[in-house]
Structure formats: structure tokens, C-alpha cells
Amino acid sequence: MDVVGRNSTAGTITGTGITGPFVIGLKASNTASFYYYESYKGAISFNTIGSATNGQGNAQGLSGIRVFSVASRQVPEPSSVLLLASGLVGMGVIARRRRNQA
Known part of the structure; x- marks a missing residue:
């Protein structure tokens, strides 16, 4: 990852190499x-204006950069869980009726 503008109030980040x-x-x-990206190709421009100011109200220079990979999880929809639960309950009822008839 290349950073142009470290210790200044604006710059660019290139070569994140993250898919x-x-x-x-x-x-x-x-x-x-912190800024979230779904995916990005090319350079990312940044500025610190409005995020950190000194006693005179001037923007502070960039002092550090961190890049975090985000692992996404698939969360089932409530209707899917309800459908699965109702199917299991139905199978239990059928099994119980068969046992009682025998």
C-alpha cells in the first residue's frame, strides 16, 4: 500500500490489494x-479536514492508516428460520401420530 500525503491534511492511498x-x-x-468500501480499484483520496483540529481550528496531519479486511456472514432471514421450525414441528407431529396408531 502506497500513501502519498502522510503527515499532511490530504493525500491518496493506492495499492490496497484487497478484494x-x-x-x-x-x-x-x-x-x-473509518471508511467502509465494498470493493475499490484505483486510488482513494482522503483529507483530515473536520476530523481532527488543533487549538487554532486548523486540520491536523495524518499520523496513521489501518486497513481491515471485513469478513461477511450470511444471516438467515426470519421467514427461513420459521419455515424450517414449522417443518420440524410437522415432522414431529406425524411421527407421534404414527407411534400412537401402532
């Missing part, structure tokens, strides 16, 4: 901002 969703964290002074 899929990821988060970039930018730290300026003692304040951090």
Missing part, C-alpha cells in the same frame, strides 16, 4: 475516522 469489503482507518492527532 471484497474492507475498512480504512485514518488517524490524525488523537482522532480516527
Whole structure:
């Protein structure tokens, strides 16, 4: 990953080399901002204006960058869980009736 503009208030990040969703964290002074990307090709421009200011209200320079890979999970929909549960209950009822008839 190449960063142009480290210790300044604006710059670009190139060559993240990450496929899929990821988060970039930018730290300026003692304040951090995080940005989520589904996927991205090319350079990412950044600025620290509005995220960290000194006593005079001027933007602080970038002091750190972190890149986090995001693992996505598939969460079942409530209707799918309900359908599965009702099917299991139905199978239990049928099995119980067969046992009682024998």
C-alpha cells in the first residue's frame, strides 16, 4: 500500500490489494475516522479536514492508516428460520401420530 500525503491534511492511498469489503482507518492527532468500501480499484483520496483540529481550528496531519479486511456472514432471514421450525414441528407431529396408531 502506497500513501502519498502522510503527515499532511490530504493525500491518496493506492495499492490496497484487497478484494471484497474492507475498512480504512485514518488517524490524525488523537482522532480516527473509518471508511467502509465494498470493493475499490484505483486510488482513494482522503483529507483530515473536520476530523481532527488543533487549538487554532486548523486540520491536523495524518499520523496513521489501518486497513481491515471485513469478513461477511450470511444471516438467515426470519421467514427461513420459521419455515424450517414449522417443518420440524410437522415432522414431529406425524411421527407421534404414527407411534400412537401402532
